Amino acid sequence: MPADLSELAALLHEDEILRDADALLPDQRRRYTGKAALVLRPRNTESVQNIMRYCFASRIPVTPQGGNTGLCGAAVPQGGVLLNLGRLNRIRSISAADNAVTVEAGCILQNVQQASAAAGRLFPLSLASEGSCQIGGNIACNAGGLNVLRYGTMRDLVLGIEAVLPDGGLVSQLVSLHKNPTGYDLRQLLIGSEGTLAVITAATLKLFPLPQTYETAWVGADSIDRAVGLLALVQQRFGERLTSFELVGSRALELSAAYSRSAAPVSAPWHVLLELADAEPRDDLGGLLAEYLLQHGFDNSILAQSASERQTLWTLRENISAAQRSLGVSIKHDIALPIERVSEFVGSCGAALRQTFAGIDIVLFGHLGDGSLHYNTFLPAATNNDAYAYEDAVNTVVYEHVIACGGTIAAEHGVGIVKRHWLPRVRSAAELRLMGAVKAAFDPHNIMNPGKLLPD
Incomplete structure (x- = not known):
């Protein structure tokens, strides 16, 4: 341990210093493995303050880390101190x-x-x-x-x-x-x-x-445009009672149904899982939803008739991420688009990828209600971490189509290491200058998670 970090360790309780911390150094997908001279798990806010005072004075980089479930490498240390906050859990x-x-x-x-x-x-x-x-x-x-x-x-x-x-x-x-x-x-x-x-x-x-009433429906749709039309209709009729509106591609459903050992609710090219919630106990909400779906031609649908049926439908949605691992390593994209242009993006980007990468498998699902998608691609010739050799090429196709449709390269998983060089494509030079000025005002010595989020 370097002398300056030994001095830092002397300021802390023995149980705040992790001696065997190898499990915290890689990211969730083991895409990146970091390095740290010291891994700390502070007991409280005061201990975090002591650590930061020392690191600031000594110009020691600090990488904050939570549950380490991110997909962009933002919590992977690149030297200095890894500050795991799992003990601040009250x-x-x-x-x-x-x-x-x-x-x-x-x-x-x-x-x-x-x-x-x-x-x-x-x-x-x-x-x-x-x-x-x-x-x-x-x-x-x-x-x-x-x-x-x-x-x-x-x-x-x-x-x-x-x-x-x-x-x-x-x-x-x-x-x-x-x-x-x-x-x-x-x-x-x-x-x-x-x-x-x-x-x-x-x-x-x-x-x-706490909601007292839930009504959950799985709806088959012939196209994404039809699903977008349904979103507008349900919002108009049910307003803020609409809490979730998920888009699931047929390939994603196929994988999840096999993984979950559950039958697909309906057969269709595209699927919507939507849920209404009300703070009042209501016996009529399900009937109103069923009648409304039929009235507008969405007869290829089912409504959950019990809590267990509702859970089965949500399990199909939630198991997609785990189910697709059977295909090997994916090049993941966490993107967002204007809702009215989701269909355009899916069509044009899919065609471009298939033309460039023969046999590519695309697993698509996401939160159509806010335009964010999980757009995951699998290359048949590279099912392990060798797939990352193609990442830049695949990303270029995907992100260029995202940008052309007015979208963004990160919806909810962050930028981290993976996407920071793309930031100038979705943020103007003026915005980047302001971000740099904010960073400098907070962190004049650039010790806070350097090499993440902002481009060089």
């Missing part, structure tokens, strides 16, 4: 009156959901990785998930943030204020910053009434 308070919960950054998302439900409230962020991802990481990447259509992304769900600055200073605004128009909103700068500005240590989050 739920500090829940206020039913303010519809707010204050939690530490290392809280697992599922635990926050359960604690909120026990208090009679809903924390609506829902992700496939909710059993292992952490709130700090959700905030740092501005996570979205299944319920964005109704509740928004983390940017909409965070009322206040506690964060340790690079020099060890503390910014703490954890009061349950639903509006506070006094000066610049530093909270919003930290959301989506991927650990490049400060270390998020806690947050106050919005809660909502």
